[in-house]
Amino acid sequence: MMSSSPAVSVQELRVERGGREVLHGLTFDVPRGAVVGLLGPSGCGKTTVMRALVGVQLVKSGQVTVLGEDAGSPGLRDRVGYATQSPAVYADLTVAENLRYFAAVLGAPRGDVDRVIAQVGLAGARDQPVATLSGGQHNRANLAVALLGSPELLVLDEPTVGLDPVLREELWTLFRTLAGRGTTLVVSSHVMDEAARTDRLLLMREGRLLADGAPGDLRERTGTADLEQAFLHLINETAGSAA
Amino acid sequence: MNPAITLATARRILTQLRHDPRTVAMLVAVPSLLMILLRYVFEEQRTFDRLAPMLLGLFPFIVMFLVTSIATLRERSSGTLERLMSMPLGRLDLLLGYALAFGLAALVQVGVVLLISLTWLDLDLSGSLGSLVLVAVLDALLGMALGLFCSAFARTEFQAVQFMPALVLPQTLLCGLIVPRDQMAGWLEAVSKVLPLTYAVQGMQEITGKTVFTGTLATDVAVIAAFTVVALLLGAATLRRRTP
Numbered sequence: 001m002m003s004s005s006p007a008v009s010v011q012e013l014r015v016e017r018g019g020r021e022v023l024h025g026l027t028f029d030v031p032r033g034a035v036v037g038l039l040g041p042s043g044c045g046k047t048t049v050m051r052a053l054v055g056v057q058l059v060k061s062g063q064v065t066v067l068g069e070d071a072g073s074p075g076l077r078d079r080v081g082y083a084t085q086s087p088a089v090y091a092d093l094t095v096a097e098n099l100r101y102f103a104a105v106l107g108a109p110r111g112d113v114d115r116v117i118a119q120v121g122l123a124g125a126r127d128q129p130v131a132t133l134s135g136g137q138h139n140r141a142n143l144a145v146a147l148l149g150s151p152e153l154l155v156l157d158e159p160t161v162g163l164d165p166v167l168r169e170e171l172w173t174l175f176r177t178l179a180g181r182g183t184t185l186v187v188s189s190h191v192m193d194e195a196a197r198t199d200r201l202l203l204m205r206e207g208r209l210l211a212d213g214a215p216g217d218l219r220e221r222t223g224t225a226d227l228e229q230a231f232l233h234l235i236n237e238t239a240g241s242a243a
Numbered sequence: 244m245n246p247a248i249t250l251a252t253a254r255r256i257l258t259q260l261r262h263d264p265r266t267v268a269m270l271v272a273v274p275s276l277l278m279i280l281l282r283y284v285f286e287e288q289r290t291f292d293r294l295a296p297m298l299l300g301l302f303p304f305i306v307m308f309l310v311t312s313i314a315t316l317r318e319r320s321s322g323t324l325e326r327l328m329s330m331p332l333g334r335l336d337l338l339l340g341y342a343l344a345f346g347l348a349a350l351v352q353v354g355v356v357l358l359i360s361l362t363w364l365d366l367d368l369s370g371s372l373g374s375l376v377l378v379a380v381l382d383a384l385l386g387m388a389l390g391l392f393c394s395a396f397a398r399t400e401f402q403a404v405q406f407m408p409a410l411v412l413p414q415t416l417l418c419g420l421i422v423p424r425d426q427m428a429g430w431l432e433a434v435s436k437v438l439p440l441t442y443a444v445q446g447m448q449e450i451t452g453k454t455v456f457t458g459t460l461a462t463d464v465a466v467i468a469a470f471t472v473v474a475l476l477l478g479a480a481t482l483r484r485r486t487p
């Protein structure tokens with residue numbers, strides 16, 4: 001595959017969870033080196049999409065291609081970093097012990113543990129058991145694991161939830177820096193004001209893609225001042241065309 | 244499979260144990276205390292000599308079953324299992340990592356109980372110490388493998404601990420520890436023949452009663468090992484990369 005091919009290509013993705021179809025045929029591409037926001041209200045299917053990208057979600061039908069291979073294929077397991085929405089780290093281990101273990105599993109270089117601790121700003125809590133971290137620190141420890149081994153694609157499920165504005169700003173700066181070095185990021189959020197920071201927006205609602213484009217274009221197309229308004233406009237537009 | 248990942252996994256599990264000194268203390272102290280209790284409940288040395296080795300086969304099994312079923316249940320419910328399954332970790336790496344770490348813990352546990360039994364409690368052992376440790380560690384691994392398998396069918400830690408009495412108590416009743424198996428009703432004896440703990444206890448009886456490594460003991464070791472491998476394979480089958 002040429003490196004100009006999309007980092008992620010999803011075709012007609014359908015997923016069933018708990019006996020119900022929750023993704024109804026999603027199609028989209030993610031260009032390399034972009035920061036793409038996956039936005040939509042809680043329960044619309046963001047986490048399910050991300051699980052499909054990482055290859056841990058059983059899918060009903062459709063095609064998910066990541067970095068030129070089928071999602072979840074063995075060759076991708078150290079090229080894609082995934083931070084789950086609820087932190088998946090060992091509560092009884094310290095931050096550094098967690099990272100040392102996951103770095104060993106990924107075969108990441110030795111210095112990576114300290115690098116990612118610095119990147120998420122957890123140097124002060126390095127040797128603290130994860131169970132004693134605050135919610136925001138816990139989240140950042142979870143994010144740090146995804147950064148180990150400098151993966152080409154980062155799939156981050158609501159990484160900025162529960163963070164104060166300063167930390168949120170720092171993380172978005174970090175995401176930008178990573179993208180500047182060629183990393184592709186897919187970042188989900190249910191907060192519209194984060195959408196403006198992305199290169200591309202995928203707006204979701206009830207398992208369907210409502211819109212796909214640059215934040216500026218979406219505002220322009222809907223003739224609205226902010227993305228919250230644009231989202232509402234798009235919902236009405238879809239409801240109108242369905243009726 | 245990748246030895247570096249297996250070892251890292253074993254080290255991670257041992258580090259988790261190190262952060263939990265109370266569990267480690269109970270792991271080591273409880274079997275020893277029970278053994279001491281057993282010695283003084285039966286004032287008679289001969290009865291103790293008969294029962295003690297069987298308990299040496301039971302303790303590691305029960306303890307490892309409990310510890311592993313809870314540990315892997317946590318691994319499933321906290322999302323760390325899903326995270327590991329998205330990484331270059333083989334299912335065997337995880338299983339062997341658990342086997343190494345908990346096998347080591349079982350070795351310490353059995354070592355301490357044995358030390359106390361052979362010195363303070365004057366346990367009379369006809370067979371070799373080596374075969375006793377071998378059978379005890381195999382029992383521990385069997386408990387571990389079954390615990391891992393059962394954890395896949397538990398949603399909560401409450402459910403997971405219920406598997407212990409459900410799986411272990413009937414086997415304890417049938418394995419010959421309480422009533423000799425040849426005195427049981429025919430159908431109960433038949434059932435006891437397909438239960439792994441029967442062979443664990445029978446193996447321990449061989450070791451205490453006879454000085455040589457008997458054919459029966461060899462069969463017992465082979466049967467326990469076979470049960471362990473099957474349970475590990477079943478456990479591996481419950482570790483899925485993709486979940487609904």
Ligand SMILES: Nc1ncnc2c1ncn2[C@@H]1O[C@H](COP(=O)(O)OP(=O)(O)O)[C@@H](O)[C@H]1O
Pocket residue numbers: 017018019022040041042043044045046047048049487
């Ligand atoms: N484990 C599960 N079993 C059954 N249904 C689920 C499960 N997880 C999520 N769902 C359902 O799938 C839909 C999408 O969920 P999710 O992808 O988590 O949404 P989001 O991340 O946008 O909040 C929701 O309707 C949710 O109820």
Ligand SMILES: [Mg+2]
Pocket residue numbers: 043046047048085157
């Ligand atoms: Mg979600």
